[in-house]
Amino acid sequence: MAKAQAGARRGTRVVVIGGGASGALISARLAEQGFAVVALEKAAIGNGSSSRSAACIRAQWGVAETVMGMRYSEWFYTHFHDLLHAPLADRPWLIKQNGYLFLYEDPDQAAPAWQPSLRRSAASAWAAAQAQVAMQRKLGCDVSLLDPDEVQRRWPHIDAARLIGATWGPADGFLNHDLIYRRGFARAQALGATVRQHAEVTGAEVRGGRIVAVQTTAGRVAGDWFVNAAGAWSPRVSHALGGMALAITPLKRFLYFLKPDRPIMSAEAWAALPMTIYGVGPGRGAHSRPDGATLLLAWSHETDPEPEFTDADQDVIPPAFHHAHGIDNYGYAVLAELDHFAPALANCGGLHATTSGYYEMTPDGVPLIGIDANLSNLVHAAGFSGHGLMHAPMTALLTTAIITGDVTDGAVTLPDPFADHHITLAAFDPARDFHRSPHEAMVL
Ligand SMILES: Cc1cc2nc3c(=O)[nH]c(=O)nc-3n(C[C@H](O)[C@H](O)[C@H](O)COP(=O)(O)OP(=O)(O)OC[C@H]3O[C@@H](n4cnc5c(N)ncnc54)[C@H](O)[C@@H]3O)c2cc1C
Structure with a gap:
């Protein structure tokens, strides 16, 4: 060139x-x-x-x-x-480095209904996480492995009994x-x-x-x-x-916003909550982070590509994905997922908004x-x-x-x-x- x-x-x-x-x-x-x-x-x-x-x-x-x-x-x-x-x-906040916390489930603590394949995928996700942390550290990242006791100590609202461990990147956050x-x-x-x-x-x-x-x-x-x-x-x-x-491939994605109706932790602890990923591997990956006084939640889902979407389609939220359409919509499925890992957080209020947009996925x-x-x-x-x-x-x-x-x-x-x-x-x-x-x- x-x-x-x-x-x-x-x-x-x-x-x-x-x-x-x-x-x-x-x-x-x-x-x-x-x-x-x-x-x-x-x-x-x-x-x-x-x-x-x-x-x-x-x-x-x-x-x-x-x-x-x-x-x-x-x-x-x-x-x-x-x-x-x-x-x-004129310098408003641009980045909040609250960290990223990936929670990994302990295959031996999983519910009896878990299929053997899910146990295997949880075990291999944790093995892959440990290898990735080694690679990330080699590249200079401030990332560490946490054991369940440490997770419990730092974030008491998380049910650490179901975890095998977590990865923690304090420099990560949101923009x-x-x-x-x-x-x-x-x-x-x-x-x-x-x-x-x-x-x-x-x-x-x-x-x-x-x-x-x-x-x-x-x-x-x-x-x-x-x-x-x-x-x-x-x-x-x-x-x-x-x-x-x-x-x-353009794929629709949704964000949900939970409004607490009571405090479950101090305002400082809430504001410092990390982006948390509730389980890694097939069928997992729901996540949340604080967004002012509310909690932003999301989870990827199977959806059809929309290569011809219009500008207006970006904000179209089908009833099955809109929080206001009954408790069987996708927003409540995300909350149910949170409930496995952080029940106090999942039950501290109701969903009050849904927004959407397109991911642009490559293979x-x-x-x-x-x-x-x-x-x-x-x-x-x-x-x-x-x-x-x-x-x-x-x-x-x-x-x-x-x-x-x-x-x-x-x-x-x-x-x-x-x-x-x-x-x-x-x-x-x-x-x-x-x-x-x-x-x-x-x-x-
Ligand atoms: C729900 C959701 C959650 C997300 N979460 C995260 C996240 O946590 N972190 C993260 O990093 N990313 C996230 N993303 C992805 C991220 O938002 C996008 O990858 C990023 O914003 C893409 O920026 P862009 O400037 O490339 O594209 P865009 O912001 O989409 O901008 C493209 C622009 O091109 C314009 N355009 C299109 N066609 C033409 C044309 N013919 N002529 C002139 N202009 C045209 C459009 O109007 C548009 O304004 C998320 C996305 C969604 C939808």
Whole structure:
């Protein structure tokens, strides 16, 4: 890949498609590097999943590139206001590092009704967790294994008798999602970028395997490079531009909000509750975290792909998934799951809200970040499989490196304080062989 000289960047035009967290941080980083950036958003910024997210962040992942990426992202978000040059008087909270607690069940303590296969999967999940913690620690993560007594001591509301152990990452937590894309675009604009809302990309002029300009509902926009950061819409955008088919499936996901009707712990203990995952492995994975005075809850479920979803579909909640439709809806199934592990929490109030949005799933749960197979100046930055908000700083770093050509032997070197680490771009190649690529097991 040709390396763009720093001086040559000035005036090189990059068109970023998508007004979410990815588009915002990519625009800001490119603008900082001297590129002339135009960001295009079909509606208003935040129209997609970035405003509908549970907004959690963790470095406890299974694929080394993701672990390292999230270490960088956690660092980026803890320095967000400095890095984006926010005014000192206007720095609302951006990250709360309450930690991530994965609870693992003891197969020997499981209910008699448990099938032998469930016992086996619980045992193998714990074995895999221990190996992963070793890998994460090797990459510099502050992650530890906790025994059930320690879990009980730190979080007395958890029934530790059913646990074999837990993994604990105190640097993990959750983000103020709206601020990410608002401040990201503001920084890009301060550096001269143009952000055009209500400009939907509908097609492209292609010459010699390169895009010369995109057509939008607000006119033609020419560029030297183009970035597809259109989230769950990105396969459609790639198709409209004449790019490759992207292995991304939009799947509906729901969030539930529980309002306590009585305190079950001190306000300080509530505010400090970690993101907690109630069991890992097949049929498990319900999770919760505090969201102000309420508790945010979620759990992934089987659902049909919706490749042609509309903007309005993002907020459509079928009765079977809406908390207000009887106690047999999915929200109460999530509460029942919590009840196995933290009965006091599960029974401290009722559900009072349901929200929804689309995950953009890839076959291996790892994003697609790289140059299109057909168009040599189109970079895809999509397919975040439920972790695009936490990945956005790393997405911006990799996308910018691809465009500047700051890639050595297929790898991107992280900036200080992680300059000893390299991210292999092949792990994110949009054209990779998903039968062979490493899979993320714990996509929640
Ligand atoms: C319920 C839920 C919970 C989640 N929880 C987490 C979590 O805890 N942690 C985490 O990191 N991630 C989470 N995610 C995932 C995360 O929110 C997304 O991966 C992330 O927001 C993607 O950001 P993005 O900028 O890539 O895409 P988006 O925010 O979806 O932005 C894409 C933008 O592209 C625009 N667009 C589409 N087509 C066009 C076009 N033709 N022309 C111009 N613009 C176009 C859209 O309008 C949209 O604004 C969750 C998602 C959901 C739905």
